[in-house]
Amino acid sequence: MSSSSNSSRRSLGGPLRLSVLALALGGCFASTAALAQSNASGAIFGRTEAAPGTTVHIENPSTGISRDVAVDADGRYRAGSLPVGVYKVAVQRNGQTVDSRDAVQVNVGTSTEVTFAAAAATGAGAKNLEGVSVVASAVPAIDVSSVDTRTVLNAEQLRRLPMPQSVNAAVLLAPGAVNADARYGNAVSLGGSSAAENQYYVNGFPVTNPLTGLGATSLPFNSIEQEQVFTGGYGAEYGRSTGGVVNIVTKRGTNEWKGGMQVLYTPAGLRETEQPTYRPGDGAQITGRDKHSAKLWETTYAAYLGGALIKDKLFFFGAAERIKSENDTYTLSKNTTRSYNTNKTNRWLAKVDWNITDNHIIELTGLSDTASTYADQFVYDGVNDIQYNHKGWRSQKNQGTAGSSPGGQVYVGRYTGYITDNLTVDALYGKERTDHVDLTSGSSCTYFQDNRDSVPPSQRLQGCNISSGIAAPGAYDETNGWHLNLEYRLGSHDLRAGVDHYNVTSLNGSDTSGGVGWFYYDNPASGVIETRGNLAVPPGHSGIVERYVFRAIGQAKVRQQAQYLEDHWQVTDRWLAYVGLRNEQFENLNADNEVFAKQRHQLAPRLGLSWDVMGDSSLKIYANAGRYHLAIPNNVAVRGASGSLYETQWGTYDGAVNTNGTPPNWQPIENVVYANGADGTPPDPRSISAQNLKAYYQDEYILGFDQQFADHWTFGAKVRYRKLRSIIDDWCDDRPFIKWAADHGVNYADPSPACYIINPGQSNRFLIDLDGDGKLEDIKLSKNDIGLPEAKRKYYALDAYLEHRFDGKWYGRLDYTFSRSYGNSEGLLKSDIGQLDPSVTQDWDHKELMLGSNGPEANDRTHQIRAYGYYQINPQWLVSANVLIQSGRPKNCIGVYPGDIPSEINYGASYFYCKGQPTPRGSQGRLPWTYRLDLGVQYAPSFAKNNLTFSATVVNVFDKQTVQSINESGETGSGAPNLSYTQPLSYQTPRYIQFGARYDFSL
Template identity: 50%
Template sequence: MQHVNPSSTAPRRRLALAVAFAIAAAGTGVAFAQSNATGSIFGSATPGDTIHIENTATGLRRDITVDASGRYRANSLPIGTYDVTLMHNGAAVDTHKGVQTQISQSTDVSFAATNADATTLGSVQVTANSLPSIDVSSVDSRTVLSADQLAKLPIARTSISSIALLAPGTTSAARGYGNALSFGGSSASENAYYINGFQVTNPLTGVSSRQLPYDAIDQEQVLIGGYGAEYGRSTGGVINVVTKRGSNEWKGDVQVLWSPEALAQEPRNVYLRNGTLYQRGNAYAQRDSENLQYSGSLGGALVKDKLFIFAAADWIRQTGNYTGPNSVSDDEKDTAKTKRWLGKIDWNITDNNILELTGIGDTETTDSSIFAYNYNTGRGDYLGHQYTKNYNGTQTNGTPGGETYIAHYTGYITDDLTINAMYGRAHSDHEQNVDGASGVACPSITDARVEFINNKQTGCTVGATSTLLPGSKDSTKGWSANIEYRIGDHDLRAGVDNYVLRATWGSIPVGGTSYTYNDVGDGSVIQQRLINLGLDPGLYNPADFPNGYYVESTALTTGTSARTNQRSQFVEDNWQITDRWHGYVGLRNEQFSNYNGVGEAYARARHQLDPRLGVSWDVYGDSSLKIYANAGRYHLGLPTSVAVRGAGPSTYPSQYFSFTGIDPATGIPTGLGQGAYSNTYYLNGANGTPPDAKTVSARDLHSYYQDEYILGFDKQLTDNWVVGAKAMYRRLRSLIDDTCDSAPLQAWGDRNGLSDEVAAGIARSTGCWLYNPGRANTFVVSPTAGQYIDVPLSAADIGEPKPKRSYYMLDLYAEHQFSDKWYGKIDYTYSRSYGNSEGQLDSNIVQADVSTTESWDFPQIMENTNGDLPNDHKHQLRVYGTYAPTEEWQFSTVSRVTSGAPVSCLGIRPLSAGGDPYGYGANYFWCNGEPSPRGSRGRTPWTYTMDVSAAWKPAFADHKLTFSADIFNLLGKQQVTQYFETGETSNGLANPNYKRARSFQDPRYVRLGARYDFTL
């Protein structure tokens, strides 16, 4: 779509009860899904002995009998630190202390064989800050960052995505999508986010997620490929967060963090390539910025060993100034306030039954006072005010915010049988208000005439040019459950989840419309509009435009309430084939149904089968070297936002006028002259009529999915070093987008004697249809209400190429666990992402329409699109670590070096190639009348980011008081991270904006902190 920017009676009874529960659940539609908020401990010992596992902080205890093969496993353990003791004939023989579990991973704690006379042996202790041994029971490699690491490393506390950047294969997405990430070359909308097992992905678009207080994070796990069948709805990556919980000891902290304006580097100005100042500062970094944060947490036992509480909160105030481009008449003074809180209750009902309740709040508001601004004279009069809540400008940037509530139950029915169940819900209201000082609603004015510097905004526009639909909101409700059963050498799991996503969303233009001034040029633009209106292009008369200009009035209005149902089922088997070989077989099945505002399904898919296979080899049998491989298929559903324009009643009228003057105060054209070209033309056929749900998408729509293959190894060199390598290959197999080309449908009607009927059906549609590019599709048109015609078209009939997106990666790392006073990790990634489609987004133009981009609207748009894709960064180097020379001092760094992204040139499709029959202007991969292949115009510069920190814990305060200083972007380099890629104007003239900076690295800033940790 065209863009707008687990031999007594009791255990048997419990087993029977669990089986009955599972059968009943299946019969009533209840399902099970893997708990992704817990970890496990496994290992080997003498058959018949007992393994006693105890979390001394919470009193949770489990006793597991070692099976006949000499193995044991304790699944679904809450994240925490455990003492693991080998019991022989009722006596403690050996203990491993401080064993840390990790999210969705297994920790190997094995014991030497005992004999009949054994009573006690010396205790073996594993210190709490040691890294776990290599997990040879998994067939992949994952990145997990603990609360201890997060507290030490200099990381921006803005979102959970800031943490994920430490994982290989992750890159920042285009800044227009907020703090979103690209995983493994995928677009920013293809990731899944979880907090305590509940999916918190943005329910509207899939871009970003709900947030929580930074110090409430216990562990964050980042998965980029290779994950098991319990995870889905992601063709990018998974961010999985588990929050802290209370313990028997009451502990808390208070903290203040301050980033003063005086120690902040000013953001770079934006210049055109000819040296003209385009903007003071830039769009993604405020001038005179200052940030003040207060945070605190408290946790402890309400009933020792039974009932615990934990709470955390952040209050953040950010101020700064923003000035628009050199022709924009406003200068903003922004005050942004973020309030985040978390409350958590953990109840060990018994050692075999655990209940967790979590509540999270995330509210972000921005108040902007807007003033007139002149680049010669500076700030002028007060113009108005803009207020937003849980909204940052478009449907694809920012976080959804709101409140989230999660309940999670774990039941250990027997040593071998475990069940998990989760229910969660989240809700957020979104607001945006724009108020002019004079009460006049000023429309958006853009001056695209080359003489006046392309894309100048003028007039009295205040803040946003379109405002959010009143009553906008979103919600997520979901539940999941799983059953885990260990039998012999097999760990079996089965489960289901069910989520319902709802969103009310849309926008209306401020002032009722917008105006764009353009050059008439050779008149081809006017002639094309006449053709689009079904009129004779000969009606064009140059004399109608004596000043050589025309003005376009456009007013895109959208708004609808939509719902998406997502369901999945999975089964998997982790099979310990031999002592050294571990196999994994999994199968996931997903379904989605998308509903429009009146509850009619306009797109649905079933039987999205994702096989997952993997194997790992414990080469020496001591968990010191693991070689692993896996292969899998991963599906992705349609976002709820498709209903806003693709299945909602939008209007997009466009009119062309001549004009004689421009009001100097408002920028509105005066003396409008009308001609045949002024007739209302509805772009994309959006005339306000909601489409018939049966006609929105092609029949039997194939799902969006990709295949992936991974081969790697992890090697423990000494007690302190682990090295590894991983190779990955991904290939997109099927894509869902929309086409707006009705010509193949009409041609089919002409061939089959249904010309008039098909034409009428096209006229009653939105003009665009969801479909599978590069495949045969059967479209549906409705000539009259209740009448439907199937239009089967081959891939050749449609004329679109097959979607292509391939990604390969080689990652090398070396990690030194904390010892000898330091911890460090170095990671180098070589990768390439190439093809003709980024996926659900189009970063070249930072398009906000997820899965309805303009890329596949017409075959001509896809010409010359094969090449390096926007998220391609071939080289990435990450270095992070901590050095603590004394108990009082600590120094840390997070440093990244990244090669640039490919640059393209978008322009006019020349008449010699067939021109621009669809009115898409300079949005083709053509420039200067020649093909301009994707990514062929160079690259953005390499970026070098070094963040450093120092912390002092004075002895006089018993090391409970910490003073810290963090410097972000120490080198102060503000390299360009994205260029403006439109090389021509809509009239084919050279665009002076081409290759001006669209975004830079963030400027250097300093964060000063004071923290006090206390025990009650």
Template identity: 55%
Template sequence: MNLPTTNHPNALRHIAVAVALGLSVASGGALAQSSATGIIFGQVQGGSGATVQIQNVDTGQTRVLTVDADGRYRASSLPVGRYSVTLMRNGQTISTRENVQVSISTGTDVSFATASGATSLEGVQVVASALPAIDITNVDSRTVLTAQELQKVPLGQTVNAASLLAPGTVSGDSRYGNVVSFGGASAAENQYYVNGFPVTNALTGLGFTELPFDAIDQQQVITGGYGAEYGRSTGGVVNIVTKSGGNTWRFGATVDWEPRALMDSPRDIYYPRNGNGKDGQLFQDRSDNRTWSTRYGAYASGPLIKDRLFLYATAERRETSGSRGVGSELAGTAAKTDSKTTRWLAKINWNITDNNLFELTALGDTTKIDRTVYSYDYSTMTEGPLLGTEYLKNYDIVGAGATPGGSMYIAKYTGYLTDNLTVTANYGKTESKHVDTPLGASGVPCPLVVDLRSAPSTINGCGITGGTVLSPGAKDNTDGWRLDVEYQLGDHHLRAGLDNLNLKSYSGLQYEGGVYYLYQDTADVNLTGYPNANLPANPPPYLVRQRIIDFSANVKVEQQAQYIEDHWQINSNWLAYIGLRNEQFSNYNGSGQIYVKQRHQLAPRLGVTWDVYGDSSLKVYANAGRYHLAIPSNVAIRGASASLFQGQYFTFTGVDPVTGVPSGLSPVTGILYSNGADGVTAPDPRSVAAKGLKAYYQDEFILGFDKALGTDWTFGAKATYRNLKSIIDDFCDEAPFAAYAARNNIDVQALGIDAALSAHCYLFNPGQANTFSVQYGDGSYHDWTLTNEDFAGNSNGVGFPKLKRKYLALNVYLAHQFSDNWYGKVEYVWSKSYGNSEGLLKSDIGQLDPSVTQDWDFPELMIGSSGYLPNDRRHQLKAYGYWQMTPEWLFGANVAIASGRPKNCIGNAPGALDRQGYGTSFFFCDLNHDGTPEATPRGSQGRLPWTYRLDLNAQWRPAWADHNLAFTADIFNVFTQQRTLSIVETNGGNPSYGRTISYQTPRYVRLGVRYDFSL
């Protein structure tokens, strides 16, 4: 530890006594804090009536507080950054603490004490910066990463990469874009904030609006136990505060390269040797799927008016080119892809006065992708002719679909009205547009064409996506505001607030080219269910089915919340936290009607910390809380809004040789529609969801401790238990209604009850009784309460199980604070995630339909569904740190080791269990290939291999450039481990069963140059 400086006689004795007493005084008030600020607090022994001056080192903003009768002071809602804290009496400086770091939502204890033998504060002057490493004022579980740490540890330059440093976080399924999973929850259950405003994907909850990586001042990752100010999350919270300008003009620029030549080729993917017909054959050639990536960035920061008005502005451009990705042998395509991402941020901070602060943030995030698609012949391993092109904007065809992107604006006011009363208010809005435009080789949209005729010659269409594309005009808009009031009342730090957010989306899917043509042998066509189905007297050998879909709608979710909380300093060692959050959710369909409304979703939060020795060297803490989640907007697109599903059969006389489009069409059936007689009218909201739906919610309990080991080391452990108590999903089974009618002697035909009971799906709370509004023939609605017995009233007598998703974890860590020129942290987590539902998602099959998965569609699907869940990683070891070898040279490392994901075998059900024709969707498999399905409960097929990853970096800041110039080199996955991360888990004779879907990213290198200077 560096010795503080002083001019006082007998300095060392006074310093030793002052520091010892400072550590032994009581912590001054307890502290929770808004999502973008922190607190400085403390106690002054014998200091009643003195004042404490807190000054931001970079902006000059100054607050002066009077020490109360108990010797305590507290400064809340401070912008993150560096501060100088000075104790004063009668205008004279008594003691100063320099370099006090304020972190997000964290309390920093800066206490002062008289020296031995002194009777008052006069005559004692201490200047120091040593502070306890343990924050005894919080009951949650958090990891805070500063901009300096993010630059010194080898990381992918994304928020997700930084989040994975936190304990209990794992990458989600690659089919969701590798969004992070927190504490066993699905990857769609997190909340992301930038400067206090939520930026989570408005449609699905997957992903968030990104910002320039260099704009991050601090990133806080909360993995549990968060207070009542936070809601709408049953996973984790990622909270980012961006950099701000100060009184010094600073400039910088950076360039990073990831050369294609220094990137290893990803592993080819082969069919597994499972006896299903393609043992060991090549499925996907990925040998040339390497890229050249470049990132350019620059920033400017400084005072527009000294001490009052400040600017921070930054922008970055990321370009990736050279990718030549070959599709699977089923797709038979190869694509050359170029992507360009532009991100920018501008922030104005206005210190109107020292007690009235205003900030305005604007940022943009736009990704554009251009793909050129060719046919590919796997027999010769060569490219064929051009098939077409595809242009995408803020849309990810590989991962999570529409990505937030777009623009965002946030305004925030902070008012320190008195020493004890603080008010903060913010307002924000976002807008994001999404584009997916495929064009054929001729430059025009082409339809999807499939030929199933027995004729020897096939019809080839020119479509390039092989399925659906995003509806034109897709976009998301959000706007929200919140108001927070804090008041210190003796030993109670009270806080209350309002938190409102509106999410609006226009989205949906259509077939590529707007239409899908399926050519079939007439003998294979089943016209059952089609209206006006009449084949000609002498039918032709072939028919073509034309299908048009349009699942598009303007939907909205309104989310409102109120909360109140009290941090109560019971005595010098004990702090209690008591909070209550009340949430309301309203989901609107495409016609502007509410189809689900939930009120008074009460979420109590309780916590306690025990400063065992009263010196912040040992903290024991515990907390318990309930956390709610709203139904995502996407549920309304198909489940509650009008859906066009137009199918019709035709005879035809010709086929376009390029597009495959039939000509000379003559209808042989009428047209089918869904969700409304005309495909335009939304279903009555009363027929969409159960009445009085309980919100999605989870209970959580945490017990832990943190221990200081000397001045540089900390050690700790915690246990976490999470229990998902309620979810909302859909079921599509008419049998429970029939059982209810039989049980209550209801004559369905006589009453003319809507036959559509068996024609669509209903939102409900799985595993319990639900009440539905059923329409009778006279147009009236009547409540039917379906019991668990009704849900089991099918021909197989199988009912829904009770919902179960539980997460148990024990983690231990050892950290070395930065001293002796190095910093390091190592953390081990043992965890178990088990149950019969992953939550909002279904990673088993990569289903991207949050809250409307196939899991609960009918009871037989849930047989054997209980077991280890997809985000279960039994063992995780993470270690990261850096060594400042000399002022010029710095080296860093990041290690991640984890056990593999559990494996499933999902196949066909035996006998009559598949009443709905779902095929390979059951936890049964023909493992012996003898045609007899065997029960294969969830997670019973072993695990994928352990994964190992080592990342290293080096940084050189030459002295001849005053250390302002930096040359950097990062090597990711040094040993190029490419272990399997996910596999195909559906069997039923599928030759791809067990085939790898994704591997670890192979080794790649990032080289960089950075220059920073100030005026």
């Protein structure tokens, strides 16, 4: 970090020097990034004495990369697109070094300021300073060249802090980051957005889950050099995100061969058991300590090695890790399943860096992330703790939980060329492939469930299936594409332009095990099936049975293209302006490669200002505003554009149920019902979405300051405001089409409701064949015709922080965030019911679902306090801590709508009504505050020359197990009280202790 304050060094450029780009974009409003840095590099800039023959020599001693940068007439210099690392900066005059600075850290996406004393004393109001001395583990206290909102953690910080070794564990250290609903795994919400609206990059290549946008391909933790988290205000180079951006740069080999090995072990015996869960309605115990403790043990083995194949020219770095864990899962109900699970994750990364010359660099990265689970399942009586016969097995590969890593193999090639002192070229091509495997025993058996109350649970028939559905064979996700960026310095302007093109393809979906499912029930006492519109049941039969078939398998593709321009303009010594414009195009295609939704000319202007108030980089005031777009994930096409089949049919049977699950003497009592019109016929691609479909986008505004008040101390605050302007979701209400047909004299041939992709709360235009004559009617429906309210999601926050930069002894940071996230849409997801169907959520399907939907969102945490840091007691001992305190999530009561709704679109207990009364979103109070303290200790014995480190981490020291989410369904589908309403669905992770041993060496 800086040992003293730095002076600014840029002079005012004349009005005529404003670039054509800045003139073209000057009227746009938006946000900014740090001095035109790419998503895998940084920069060094500053000022020195402008004497004849002066240059600045920048060199990374570990890799041999060096650049000589010219000094302009005002003594300014800048070297951009530098690989992250530690550099030496020297001022040379006529080939002789006259001043230098060592250990200058370059971080991803940031600009490090290195000004030399002679120049610092010449600026207006400047102080006589002695330049910059930056330690390798820190960044400058204040970067006056950036106006975005980011958190950067380097490898040393990640190693020292007491937290799980995962990418998202580090993301949660960023202000405003919160854990998403537990049903989405370990996903994170940033800035009030849903957890499916973030973008993840590794060495510049996007690795976000292409099917749902939730989660990303991961990598060995010891291969991470720096992890950068943008929570707002990122520049025009970044797009396709309305949440945040997580940018990871991996380690690379150096001239010194270095390696290491690590073992982490979490014993089950030192992991606390999750607290008991009781059903609120009758007090029945669902889970608890009095049965087997379903504890998980976990072991991680990791290793890395890197060095120079040819000194200063060719380098290699490789890392690998294997994680294995075992646990069992069950509930305490009478008729359940006990599953013994073995989980394995294998990851590797290999990177080759070739410095062809000092001006031409090639990077090749390959990584693999494979997760597999094998589960043995048994019929289990949890109440009496009796395990019955073996039910079957399930083997999954790269399926993952909703928010976990989806796995995959990634290969990236990147070229950086310093063509001249002022022109840099950055080109990348990459490809990712993820194969999904889900195999179960009995997948060819007829699926059935015995739900008869007249039969004791222990005597109910058990099918040979593990799951009602089987995954699509050959399922995969694939991303491939490229980007090209040009950076040019023109006087006081740093210009950057770029284009990218990515194709994202998915084959996914599921089918009914055995082709058909049967659900058996006793004859209803009322004589009617209420959920089917009081369908009458003929008397004199053994019981009723529902026939069920669901098949949704499809291939889909998204074409994503973008172009951007940006200008960082040093207006005066103290004022930096940023103007950027991004243009994006999205096309969604079905299995026949036909476009069914597209958005063109999605212009995203971005503007920012940074004011170096004192002229010495000790106080910065900054502001930015911007627009951000989001692409529709592939899940939409798999669900809605590939000919889904969803049929149900009620009937009666006579006699004992056949052992293979088929009903004896099956007699249907109704015609086949196709839910939402899903009869297996691929829809006309012209009819799937509205013709005037607008993009999903939001606007954001930020105002903040950073202040350095001592050599190692900084504090600051910022206010943020986000407003969702337009969303995309599906709508499944045929009533407006029935009315339109009647008004226009059109015979509506098939009034069964189908679903269409629309902009909720806006007018939409459709092309649909209503009368079955083969011609598409041009149907314009206004906002009032459709009946949906305007989509709303607003987020505002105040973030304040106090930070002590690492001084060789200790590092610490304290953050406080006050925020509100409210509206009638969470975004791509619906955490109220844990629905993972991005852009095809239950919301917006018809207008009654949106009554009472406006209020605090599921990701709203009004107050958040973070504190983390570490203290180096001596060279042998280090202690660390991590504290998180936050207020609870809003609670809802979801039930049956009291008015009339056509039975084909009546969703039962899905409305913001309970007991016939409105229960608006968030009106039922909040869950309790959560408190978590993690502690760590590391010991590096001197006899091993500090190369050997033993560690112990205690997560959740006080074993706080506060409820994180609950069942929010206050009623059953029939309107009766739900006994499970407010039943906890997840708690804080119980206390556990992880032990580690690590050995690092040099060759």
